[in-house]
Amino acid sequence: MPSKTPSSSDSSRTSGSKTSKAWDKGGYGNKSAIVKTWGIYGPQNAGITQSGGRKSEPFKLSRTKIDMFLECPLCFYLDRKLGIARPSMPSFTLNVAVDHLLKKEFDTHRAAGKPHPMMKAYGLDMVPFSHPNMDQWRENFVGVQYLHPETNFLVFGAVDDIWQEPGEGDKPGRLAIVDYKATSKDGEIELEDTRWHNQYRRQMEIYQWLVRHNGFEVSDTGYFVYVNGKKDRAAFDGKLEFDVKIIPYTGKSDWIDDVLVRAKKCLDSDAVPAQSPACEHCEYRLEARKAYERHIKAAKGSA
Numbered sequence: 001m002p003s004k005t006p007s008s009s010d011s012s013r014t015s016g017s018k019t020s021k022a023w024d025k026g027g028y029g030n031k032s033a034i035v036k037t038w039g040i041y042g043p044q045n046a047g048i049t050q051s052g053g054r055k056s057e058p059f060k061l062s063r064t065k066i067d068m069f070l071e072c073p074l075c076f077y078l079d080r081k082l083g084i085a086r087p088s089m090p091s092f093t094l095n096v097a098v099d100h101l102l103k104k105e106f107d108t109h110r111a112a113g114k115p116h117p118m119m120k121a122y123g124l125d126m127v128p129f130s131h132p133n134m135d136q137w138r139e140n141f142v143g144v145q146y147l148h149p150e151t152n153f154l155v156f157g158a159v160d161d162i163w164q165e166p167g168e169g170d171k172p173g174r175l176a177i178v179d180y181k182a183t184s185k186d187g188e189i190e191l192e193d194t195r196w197h198n199q200y201r202r203q204m205e206i207y208q209w210l211v212r213h214n215g216f217e218v219s220d221t222g223y224f225v226y227v228n229g230k231k232d233r234a235a236f237d238g239k240l241e242f243d244v245k246i247i248p249y250t251g252k253s254d255w256i257d258d259v260l261v262r263a264k265k266c267l268d269s270d271a272v273p274a275q276s277p278a279c280e281h282c283e284y285r286l287e288a289r290k291a292y293e294r295h296i297k298a299a300k301g302s303a
């Protein structure tokens with residue numbers, strides 16, 4: 001699908017017209033969940049802190065929004081500047097349950113200051129990291145935070161876990177970022193060159209960058225604790241069994257500063273970015289709107 005920038009004659013910009021009000025009344029979901037009035041980028045965030053100049057307010061930016069910018073600057077612009085969110089998705093409640101149980105399991109070993117048996121099985125000389133901020137770092141919408149000076153973005157992301165290597169003398173051991181993942185697929189789980197797995201890699205790299213900027217020494221190697229629901233059982237029997245695998249990943253965080261600066265430029269600009277050529281939803285939205293307007297016009301003409 002060719003990349004297109006919506007033009008000024010784009011029918012999607014007829015907000016406030018009779019047609020768009022009729023469109024709004026058409027029952028296309030929950031408008032209040034899509035149109036946001038808070039947490040969006042505005043004049044108070046534009047520019048950056050300069051001595052003698054106006055001090056801009058930090059703008060909170062999650063790692064998922066950074067990823068959104070990389071996937072489609074238009075979606076990012078609509079969401080963060082114009083306040084139009086992507087339609088929500090149902091929550092992956094089974095994944096959330098797996099995350100919760102893994103956290104509980106690793107927390108018992110954290111409290112004991114002992115390695116999880118899985119760490120030993122994989123030859124990892126580490127323990128779950130114990131720190132007073134651990135709960136805050138794992139909390140959604142709070143997470144690990146860093147105020148990026150070049151953009152005044154308050155970047156944040158909630159980690160699943162952090163492990164720690166043994167220290168030497170007074171020197172504490174390096175940290176390793178850990179992310180829990182759940183799936184159900186045939187065969188061995190590996191990190192592949194897919195959209196989702198590339199997103200996982202970037203997620204790991206942003207967490208490494210965030211924790212480093214909080215003053216910790218962080219290993220380039222992070223770990224995915226990947227659980228795979230088994231489908232080859234004779235019967236369900238009211239329980240789902242999983243294989244668990246630890247997949248190391250060597251991250252590189254050198255792209256993040258540049259992406260943040262580009263994201264800031266995108267938000268500061270009045271130019272609407274092009275839509276992603278890899279996504280067909282905008283095309284659907286525009287074509288659906290055009291078809292709707294054609295239909296209304298034809299219906300009025302025949303009345």
Ligand code: SF4
Nearest residue numbers: 072075275279281282
């Ligand atoms: S192309 Fe897709 S990702 Fe981009 S703005 Fe449209 S719907 Fe969002």
